[in-house]
Amino acid sequence: MQQRLLILSVCLIQFFCPFMGNSLNIAVPALSLEYATAPENITWVINVYMIATASFLLPATALANFFGYRNLYFSGCLLASAATFAVPLSPTFSVLLCARVMQGICLSLVFCSSMALLVDKIDKEKRATAIGLVVGAVYAGLSLSPLIAGVIADSLGWRSIFFVTVIGLFAAGVLVKKISKDEPNTHHFNLPKMSLCFLGIALILLSFSIASSHITALILVICGFTFLSIYLFFENKSKHPVFPIKLVMGNRTLTLALGASAFNYMSNFSISLLLALHMQFILGFSASHTGVFLVIQPAIMMVLSSCAGKIAKYMNAHISESVGMALIFTALTLLHFLHPESSLYYMVICQIIAGIGFGLFSAPNTTIVMSSVKREQLALASALQAITRTVGMACCMAILTTILNSYIDAPHDTKLYIRELSDALSFSFMISACIAIIGFAFCFAGLISHQKVK
Template sequence: MPFVRFLILAVCINSFCGSFMGSSIFIAIPAISSDFHVPPEYISAVINAYVIAVTAFLVPTIAIVQRIGHKRGFVVGSVVSAITSVLIALSPNFYTLIAFRTLQGLSNAFIFSTTYALLIDNIDSKSKGSAIGMTTACVYAGISCAPFLGGFLTDTIGWWSMFIISACGNFSAALLCRNIPTDNPEPHKLAYLKGILSLIGFVTFFTGLSMFINNHDGLYLLAAGIVLLTFYVYRELTSKNPLLKLSVVLENRILNGSLLSSMFHYLSTFAITMLLSMHLQLINGYTASMAGIILVIQPVVQCLVSPFAGKAADRFSPHMISFIGLVISGSSLCILSFIEPKTPFYMIALAQFLSGLGFGLFSAPNSTIIMSSVPREYYAMGSGLQALVRNSGMAFCMAMVTSVLFYAINSEEGTTLYIRELSAAMQIIFTFSAILTLISALFLLRSFRAIKQKP
């Protein structure tokens, strides 16, 4: 099948562009702040708007993709993402920037809900692990390039140039899909009201989660989101025309075990880079550029390991490979749980290496488990749910980190007491994260036992 190469290339381009933009925008915060004359802390609204939009729109887009087909959903997402990237680059003010970034979140929800579905639907079963591994490697390649390429583009051309490059990549991915066969799913009625209910529920929940530490109104939003999402799940499980067949997820122990394992893994590891950046700069006194060079160890190792892990998942048990990855990730967190101002550089580098190795071994094989556990008509759901649990894990992780730092640090920045409090807070976070990795491993073992018990 000659079109397979074009398909893998298209998916890899979108995977690289998505992760590159998600990481490089952090580098551009000062430049965006200066251009729009807003305080740097306000730029977090641009980041939160995208993350919340992606997460909130995933459930409706999964349902739409199941109706229009994987290829059409992927192309629509790629084209709209390219258009919104250009609009972001041309934004006349800060508010339109947030609006266009929200639209980009919607378009990327289409991409996330079709990426793995397209691969599994068109690639031989003996090679699907390798394809997923290559896609995962491109995600980490984007993260690895972000500090250097994003910083270079911001300094030499402007922050907007990153979005123009991303637009070119998304548009190229859409063009590469021309020769890919169009899948024609069976038409079914869309439950629009349930889609709106899930959308409002996720927006309310994650908005409340992002602001409840500093604003008591966030608690009300969080509670309202929980109520709305609970009602949505109830309606889905009791409806004759569900938006998504959640019963498939609840009854499939292989699927729900691997999804929960993924969520807890992201919950335990997502903040490593941010916390080590704070340690290197605020405690050890490294410059931002030097800290960036040190912190690139983890994504580079992930990028190098993921293709081999995906290929190994085609030959050996993906559960075993993922479990080994979790053990290694947990060991890196155990090392970091003893971090203090005098921790030698080689220990931080070792923890970074182990974290990258563990993440690389876990991600691609676990994605293979998830996509192999669902029937073809639910590929979009399997692909989209991976993105949903990933973003949820990240959001919960940031809420946990923000809470610990908010309540543990009471001193003025730069003082000796501040350094002690920050170091103690990091030890608490890394220790708790190591425990969360254990929970992730237990869910993965639950998924493995479900395979053994299948008749």
């Protein structure tokens, strides 16, 4: 019974977080109007959340090892509920961004402990199925969010998206309250060291997002790498490292799987947002109609991920993630040629290919990562995958923000604006396709390494 409650709790988290995030893609026009800012600036609402989450995941891992997986997961759910409730109450765009930062920090507590708790508490023979269900919940959130968010944004307003998410996060916390506590892995927590880690990653990712401001970006990236280098220096000498550098770098399977995950999300995270911009600002679709159309890709991802246990019986995890990455590259290449006169059928085909690709990639990749470490490293593996995934998303949004700011100069609602936006989207898809090639190289290297071990 406890295992079922845990799976349900984690599924709720994995459903509502992408539901909330993907819903913002549909709500771009509403947010732009609400806060009187250009549509391309709304990417910062997603960007700051990704930066905060990625930056705090390693400190959150240290907290998980100190307090225990279950305790941190429970606390994270409640804190994230409060932070999420504050987001729609933001009176200005600046306050909204600050609320999203707090939300990202709170949810990082959940992300670093959820998969670790799942793998620790679920029987080994049921683990692949549980992971498949959890990943399927992610894509269920992605699948339903465009449709539900479109209707909500058009009828109740964008704020309702966050109020619905609060209910889901709070329910997840209530369910896990009945799960038995686990013993902490350590009694050491180094606050100064974790602060250096947080600042280093945050400044580096922020510098990527303002690359067009050359001097400021350069100062931030230098400071970021300085803080991160100092952190890694002390971490390497520590008797109780949160990030055991030599151990992780010596685990080839883990390193290649994490690299594949990072470049996978870096290449395709922006697909839904780019298609939403194309449909709403270039084709003139409403939020609800755009939401209905964007259901296709995540729906396919949800079905395939839910069948991960069955797929694993017929296809090796390394082969599955390699095939998935190749299909994602194909979809991004096709989307590069998207233009205002392209038919909806063309976008449907691209979404189907991308959906199949991501569905074949995600659950096997998670299985590879979590199966490559010992029990005491589960939180670390979970956090590292969340870090690579979130850093990939953050870099993707940083690249997209830079491209949009570089390409678009024309006033909103002009023909020149539409032309510049279309060119920016096309170039973004081309860059994403190039990144997908790197992701495939990591997948293929992991496959070759696995074959040699066998």
